[in-house]
Amino acid sequence: MRPKTKQKLNAKKLAQLLEVIRDRRSVRSFDPGDRVPRETLEQIADAGRWAPSGANSQPWEICIIEDPERVREVASVMASQADRLNEHCKGFPHVHKKHWVHDSVAILAVFVDPRWADTYPVALEDDLDRIEYMENRSNILLVSVGAAIQNLQLATTAVGLTSAWLSGGGEPQTALALQKLLGFPSSHTPYGIVPIGWPRRKAESRWRRPIDEVVHWNEAVEANLRTQEDIDHYLAKERRHSIYKDAEARELHLERLPNDGEIDLVDDGNH
Ligand SMILES: Cc1cc2nc3c(=O)[nH]c(=O)nc-3n(C[C@H](O)[C@H](O)[C@H](O)COP(=O)(O)O)c2cc1C
Numbered sequence: 001m002r003p004k005t006k007q008k009l010n011a012k013k014l015a016q017l018l019e020v021i022r023d024r025r026s027v028r029s030f031d032p033g034d035r036v037p038r039e040t041l042e043q044i045a046d047a048g049r050w051a052p053s054g055a056n057s058q059p060w061e062i063c064i065i066e067d068p069e070r071v072r073e074v075a076s077v078m079a080s081q082a083d084r085l086n087e088h089c090k091g092f093p094h095v096h097k098k099h100w101v102h103d104s105v106a107i108l109a110v111f112v113d114p115r116w117a118d119t120y121p122v123a124l125e126d127d128l129d130r131i132e133y134m135e136n137r138s139n140i141l142l143v144s145v146g147a148a149i150q151n152l153q154l155a156t157t158a159v160g161l162t163s164a165w166l167s168g169g170g171e172p173q174t175a176l177a178l179q180k181l182l183g184f185p186s187s188h189t190p191y192g193i194v195p196i197g198w199p200r201r202k203a204e205s206r207w208r209r210p211i212d213e214v215v216h217w218n219e220a221v222e223a224n225l226r227t228q229e230d231i232d233h234y235l236a237k238e239r240r241h242s243i244y245k246d247a248e249a250r251e252l253h254l255e256r257l258p259n260d261g262e263i264d265l266v267d268d269g270n271h
Contacts, residue, residue: 114187
């Protein structure tokens with residue numbers, strides 16, 4: 001049977017979208033600058049609102065922080081979060097303390113109410129629920145939130161601003177501080193803190209796995225699947241260069257890997 005409507009691929013629109021997607025970079029230093037109209041900030045938030053979510057539950061509240069004093073307060077909370085992380089986490093690479101967040105023109109805090117996971121599939125029997133569905137409800141919640149945050153970031157890029165996605169808001173101490181500061185109840189956790197600012201310059205491209213390795217046509221290509229050794233190697237040698245550096249600088253640094261235990265300063269390719 002012939003389709004009712006004319007089927008036509010829109011290569012132009014796809015190319016425009018891919019350009020925005022590729023241009024989105026996590027930028028961790030902003031040029032202080034003019035405030036951004038509320039209308040634009042609301043449009044950015046609207047991009048988040050249009051994200052897909054499990055059961056169309058839309059488990060997020062998007063708090064737009066644009067009052068300069070408020071921005072400073074949230075930035076201070078995130079600076080304390082970074083200090084704690086630097087102190088307590090196993091060698092997680094960090095650029096510098098999160099003081100750059102103070103230069104944000106706005107911060108979008110995406111609060112999530114995990115009770116909405118109850119709207120996803122629940123088995124009739126408890127045992128089956130535990131084995132088959134329970135964990136996946138949390139997954140559905142989190143990936144839904146991820147889609148919303150990604151949308152915010154893409155809209156931010158499209159309008160010529162830039163952003164980063166900070167996940168530390170989900171850590172209980174930081175969550176509590178942000179709930180208190182912004183008036184959210186304890187049922188709501190700020191999984192995504194997205195500072196938005198004016199780019200200092202065009203951000204470089206980041207390393208991505210080659211497309212042939214990531215894409216599997218119709219079935220898995222076993223040789224392309226990454227192994228535990230790959231994870232161990234990434235953790236030991238590559239992670240610190242893969243998060244903050246542009247793709248070229250990463251290659252250079254990988255060639256001259258420091259010996260174990262040797263201090264290797266991490267800088268941010270966006271500076
Ligand atoms: C779920 C999630 C959590 C992240 N958390 C942080 C974070 O806490 N701090 C940070 O500086 N970047 C964070 N990032 C940004 C990643 O480091 C970044 O996306 C990755 O290194 C690739 O760089 P790109 O975004 O410029 O392409 C996070 C990204 C995601 C998707």
